[in-house]
Amino acid sequence: MRASAVFALCSLSLVGCRRSTSTGSDAGPPASVTAPPVAPTPTGHLPPAPPLEAPKSFADLAAKADPAVAFVKTLQEQEGRTGRRRVIGEGLGSGFVYDPAGLILTNNHVIKDATDIRVIIQKKELKATVVGRDAPTDIAVLRVESKDLAHLPLGDSDASRVGDWVVAIGNPFGLAHTVSAGIVSAKGRTGSDVRGLGDGSGYYNFIQTDAAINQGNSGGPLLDLGGRVVGINTAIRANANSIGFAIPINMVKELLPRLIKDGKVTRSAIGIRVSSLVDEDTTRLGLGEGAGALVRSVVPGGPADKAGVQVDDVITAFEGEPVPGPEKLRWLASLAGVGKAVTVRIQRGKRNLDLKLTLSELPDQAQAAEEPEPSPGLPPGHP
Numbered sequence: 097m098r099a100s101a102v103f104a105l106c107s108l109s110l111v112g113c114r115r116s117t118s119t120g121s122d123a124g125p126p127a128s129v130t131a132p133p134v135a136p137t138p139t140g141h142l143p144p145a146p147p148l149e150a151p152k153s154f155a156d157l158a159a160k161a162d163p164a165v166a167f168v169k170t171l172q173e174q175e176g177r178t179g180r181r182r183v184i185g186e187g188l189g190s191g192f193v194y195d196p197a198g199l200i201l202t203n204n205h206v207i208k209d210a211t212d213i214r215v216i217i218q219k220k221e222l223k224a225t226v227v228g229r230d231a232p233t234d235i236a237v238l239r240v241e242s243k244d245l246a247h248l249p250l251g252d253s254d255a256s257r258v259g260d261w262v263v264a265i266g267n268p269f270g271l272a273h274t275v276s277a278g279i280v281s282a283k284g285r286t287g288s289d290v291r292g293l294g295d296g297s298g299y300y301n302f303i304q305t306d307a308a309i310n311q312g313n314s315g316g317p318l319l320d321l322g323g324r325v326v327g328i329n330t331a332i333r334a335n336a337n338s339i340g341f342a343i344p345i346n347m348v349k350e351l352l353p354r355l356i357k358d359g360k361v362t363r364s365a366i367g368i369r370v371s372s373l374v375d376e377d378t379t380r381l382g383l384g385e386g387a388g389a390l391v392r393s394v395v396p397g398g399p400a401d402k403a404g405v406q407v408d409d410v411i412t413a414f415e416g417e418p419v420p421g422p423e424k425l426r427w428l429a430s431l432a433g434v435g436k437a438v439t440v441r442i443q444r445g446k447r448n449l450d451l452k453l454t455l456s457e458l459p460d461q462a463q464a465a466e467e468p469e470p471s472p473g474l475p476p477g478h479p
Contacts, residue, residue: 150261151261151321154263154275154277157263157319157321157323158263158265158275160323161248161263161265161317161319161323162265162273162275163217163218163246164192164193164194164217164245164246164247164248164317165190165191165192165217165248165265165266165273165316165317166190166191166192166193166200166202166215166216166217167188167190167215167216167217167267167272167273168187168188168189168190168191168202168206168207168213168214168215168224168238168267168315169186169187169188169213169214169215169216170186170187170188170189170206170207170210170212170213170214171183171185171186171187171210171211171212172184172185172186172187172209172210172211173211173212181211185209187206187207187210188267188270188312189202189203189206189207189267189312189313189314189315189316190202190206190265190266190267190312190313190314190315190316190329191206191215191238191315191316192247192248192265192315192316192317192325193217193245193246193247193248194247194248194249194250194325195247196243196244196245196246196247197243197245198239198240198241198242198243198245199227199237199238199239199356200215200224200237200238200239200240201235201236201237201238201315201328201348202236202238202314202315202328203234203235203236203314203315203328203330204229204230204231204233204234204235204236205234205314206236206314206315207226207229207236207238213225213226213238215238215240216272217240217242217245217246218246220242222240222241222242223240223241224238224239224240225238225239226238226359227239227355227356227359228354228355228356228358228359228360229355229359229360230351230355230360230361231298232298232299232361232363233298233299233300233343233347233348233351233361234298234330234343235328235343235348235351235355236315237352237355237356248317248319248323248324248325249323249324249325250324250325250345250348250349251319251320251322251324251325251326251345252324252326252345252346253303253326253327253344253345253346253347254344254346256280256283256303256320256326257280258279258280258281258282258283259279259280260279260280260320260321261277261278261279261320261321262277262278262279262280262305262307262318262319262320262326262327263275263276263277263307263318263319263321264276264277264278264305264307264308264309264313264316264317264318264319264329264340264342265316265317265319266309266312266313266314266315266316266317266329267312267313267316268308268309268310268311268312268313269310269311269312270312271312274313276307276308276309277307278305278306278307278308278338279305279306279307280303280304280305281304281305281306281338281339282303282304283301283302283303283304283344284301284302285300285301285302285303285304285341286300286301286302286423287299287300287423289302290302290331290333290341299347299423299426299427299430300343300423301344301347301423301427302330302331302341302342302343302344303318303326303327303341303342303343303344304339304340304341305318305327305340305341305342306338306339306340307338307340308338308340309329309332309340309341309342310332311332313329313332313340314329314330314331315328315329315330316328316329317329318342325345326342326344326345327342327343327344327345328342328343328345328348329341329342330342330343347427350431361431362434362457363430363431363434363457363458364429364430364431364432364433364434364435364436364455364456364457364458365398365399365429365430365455365456365457365458365459366398366399366400366405366425366429366440366453366455367394367395367398367399367400367401367456368391368392368393368394368395368398368400368405369391369392369393370389370390370391370392370411370422370425370426371389371390371392371422372389372390372421372422373386373387373388373389373390373410373421377390381408381410381445382445382446383410383443383445386410386412386443387412387418387419387420387421388410388411388412388419388420388421388443389410389411389419389421389422389424389425390408390409390410390422391405391406391407391408391409391410391411391442392407393407394406394407398456399453399454399455399456400453402453403440403451403452403453404451405440405442405451405453406444408444409442409443409444410442410443410444411425411440411441411442412441412442412443412448413440413441414428414429414432414438414439414440414441415428415432415438415439415440416439429455430458432455433455434455434456434457435454435455436454436455437452437453437454437455438452438453438454438455439451439452440453
């Protein structure tokens, strides 16, 4: 059975983006004469109006970027009772060369359970091996034995703004090197906005875009107008028009050194379960307006427990960096390093406390019960 390796996600709940005159006596004309209106005095120079037209064409950008985009094909095989191997699934996806020495980025779900991986670059088919993979962020690095390949520069996803133009290139439904364009529709979409990804313990901070993304686009680049990669196209929302999601490239850049060196990401942990603050929490705890990660439970004997963290504490900073919500805290804590001593700032009622703790290793987490294991070659959440 042939199956495309891109998510089609259903039953998602998306949230919106966060986003004197003086009086006195009048020495003017008599009361029977009406004084002409006076225009208000400008208080400063207004910025120039932005251009009203969209780019005339994306052709030059596409022509320059396309040679670095890869068509990824996978086989899933199983050994039978006689010892012979049989194909139980096939997958199609996208990827792109980011290092001319033969390193390619794609999604982990594109190559999940693959026994054979082939990539087609500039009409040349090459065997690929897995250098590193990380299911919680759905990232994988492949290597092909070829040098001096055309490659794409990695950009700065933090600099991308909602409303910026972006271009997606990939292989939807096996239609190689398809180009689509749109804008950054939103930023900061999290695992609660996009379900069915990874192993149930994912770390996500998606870019949302209306550039057309379909089955087969997974792993392909999302480019800014300078031809720099700002995201890896990863997921779509089923039964919706023009709602796609890409992993910000800055997240990927943080993980690349670990994936290249160790083939995986070893994560550290505080030893707590956290959630976002909702109105009921702030009222119940008397917190007023504020941001942070609310502690829902503490692992007995873990780093947080030993440091004195309590249920209903609100963590507002990690090593001096503000924590607007649980996603940021999980990301910072997971990459800080096993055995590292860190300081967390908590709000407990009206008090602010700085607690020191030593991070432990995050154990592997089992697949969430509500996210069933997909069939070979099919991404989680595929309809």
